[in-house]
Amino acid sequence: MSDGVSRRSFLKTAGASAAAASLAQVAQAAIAPPEAGVPATPTLGPDATDVTLSVNGKPMKLRVDPATTLLSALRMECDLTGAKEVCDRASCGACSVIIDGRLVASCMMLALDAEGTKITTVEGLAKGDELDPLQLAFVKHDALQCGYCTPGLVVACRALLDKNPKPSLSQIKSGLSGNICRCGTYTNIFNAVLEASGQKPIADSAPV
């Protein structure tokens, strides 16, 4: 934390620990008076702060520590545990959600920053009992093994199809390149996306 303290890492660690000298210095730097002409942003925290999130079409009133990530808020405060914490630094995609139509790693966003946006999580893709065709295609093509990466991948595929309803194989690959799966389900995921977008899955060799 010596140079370049991001808002997130600052908020995630700063706060109550006035006892720690290094943190106190960081806090000093962070609360330096704003430069002239820069509008002051309201100070939030260190106490818990009210926030209202719109998740899957429902308003959720929460009271969170300002350092809480959107991912933690969804998982711990909203009981929406579909999004997973796997890397906590935007390198796996397991925490993917759709915010105002954009695919976002919810581990990299503060819950407070998500106020006023529309958040869709994997739990919000099915309409009641009716699954998103993409979800059905995942099940049909066995595009999941342990399933831990699956919610993030389903969301990433949904975001891809929303932007590009008929993606080519290479567009699918790059569209999903922010997600990883350790069990190795990628090829079946490609087939699920192809099928959900009305295209033919990739066929293996015919018997010889």
Added chain:
Amino acid sequence: MTATKTDVSTMPTTNRPMNAGQSVADDASRLDGIAKVTGAAKYGRDKYPAGCLFAAFIRCPWGKAELVSHSADEVQKLPGVVEVNVSRKEGLYHGRDMGYICADSPLALKRAMEALRPVWKRGEVKTLIEDDIDKEPEPDVDTGKLLDAAPLKLEAIYSTACQTHSSLETHGCVVDHQGDSATVWASTQGTFSFRDGLGEALKLDAGQFEVKCEYIGGGFGSKLGGPGKEGLLAARLSQKLRKPVYVFCDRREEHLDTGNRPSSRTLVRLGVQRDGTIVGGQIQTWGGVGVARGGGGCTVPSNRYKLGQISKDHKDIAFNAGGPRAMRAPGHPQGSFAEELMLDEVATLAKIDPLDLRMRLASSVLQEQMRLGAKLIGWEDRKLTGSQTGVIRTGYGLGTASWGSAGSLAEAEVIIHRDGSVEARTGAQDIGTGYRTIMAIVAAEAIGVPVGIVRCSVGSSRLPSGPGSGGSITSPIMAPTMRMAAEDAREKLLAVVATAKKVELAALRIDAGEILLDAKAIMSFKDACGLLPSDAITGRNAGRKRAEERGHSNGVQFVKATVDTETGVIRVQRVIAIQSCGKVLCRKTAESQIIGGVIQGLSYAMFENRLLDRVTGAMVNPNFEWYRILGPNDMPHIEPVLWSKGQTKVCALGEPPVIPTAGALAAAVFNAIGAPVRSTPMSPDKVLAAVASGAKNERGAPAVNPPPNGKPENKKPGGGA
């Protein structure tokens, strides 16, 4: 279609025509598929009981360090901090637990960790197998003579880097102790060994608490063998504080201290006849086991090939790093990497086709599988090793696998309810293999009903006990066990029908959901269940011994890859993975096991490397940015081929498909560029070095490779491990 109406047991696909009709249930998808794609599936890490406390270990940040001072007393006073305990003074590897902190929220815990401000005194470290090798061991006298007499000789050193399991759900559990009972939500590959290891810490008898693991986010071997330090910490704290306690590693801890596939080094000296016959030689292997006492085995020779008189020796080397744990086919991918590339080098020495060489050395089953694979991959398009001159060169390679499976006995129950539903019950866990689905298929087939009406309960210590998911034994053990329980339930139901209808029991059968009397349908299964005098009948395998069955799984993989000789980048184009596993129960999950094995094998071959700083011993890449695993963009087309010829028993499938991939890719790269890359990960720098060493003559020049994982001249930070 709706979630409630969707019958996932009948979802036919047609894109893998080779495998059509090869399994008991071709069209069945995973029974838990919908729970997983909707986010409804709850893993251990998804449990946050009300009032839950959070605990984590304090970790040694260096390969060797002494804890000189810390601010535990001040940390204890911070808001939200429940307990701080520093219990160890010296750490011998990065990630060693030195104590723990418990707090009332994840953020309070994080702040407390930051505020602990430990001061460390670093010590000298060793980080490589090579740190312990001064001189290559000489062959014994007889082997030396044999080598001297051979007209052709191969001498080479192969090495593989340390691979972490990288399960996406990290290790840990949540324990809720309520005084005289407890609930434990665990991420484990062994429900029952987890339970057995926890009683003492909980101060409860096994019957007083339940270990649940309905869903597990991967394990690959690292979550076998009991509750581990995370489980014990959660159990002790919850027992003491009488509150639920949540302990899950973060990604960094997961890389550092939850096991790995150890690094390996293999010295090969082989004597070869001019016709390619291998007369024998010396194989010396080393395993880099970190602070562990063993577990570094490297399975070469594999005994799949006739290699003549081999004198083999192995040594485990300790250094300052976290120790290994079983990882999918422990020791085998390491050995196979050396063995398959070695065979291609021998073939090139003797100027013969490496496929022909293997045909001469391998068993008849493998020969047959090789013939099929060669056709599918287009082996006839393969160019001679070292003959290509373009920038992008194409290579073909192959490797083989085998795995045994032995029988033992476990427990299972099948309950038939009066409403016509069926429940298969087994406490063993589904770590992503499809176990839950496979057990339902077995029960359905044994009773004679569609899979769609069978529910399967898994992953609880309150259910009938089963084995841990390790060594590919779960299905071989549990399929016959579940079958016996289902047959028992079926017979009990038929006895009720026989009495009610006043017919001979022996004349009754169940097929496709119909009760047959002398092969004529007399009533539906559902109506028959309505005759039950009680709510349900339970079938058990108890007391019935299964015959000791042994089966063997064999596999062959072919890889086609291109190598960019200007950038050193390898792109895998296509993989054909032929695998036998006995009688296939569920086509789709079997295909997935094979595909997953191939993907992990490619990832191992091209990217994965636990990198230890040579000076501090710290792992420099304990994350997913710099510890790279294969992603969507790296994907070739993979064709899993289920080999059914002569298959009757249920045999191993989890381990074998991960064995041959890295070696097959190494052979393909060698074929493309004419010089071997003898160490994993086969990163661009190593590929370029191999290209630069040159394939001067058509059949491959002697390879001059930088010593894989070699000892750097001066110790600089950032060296490889």
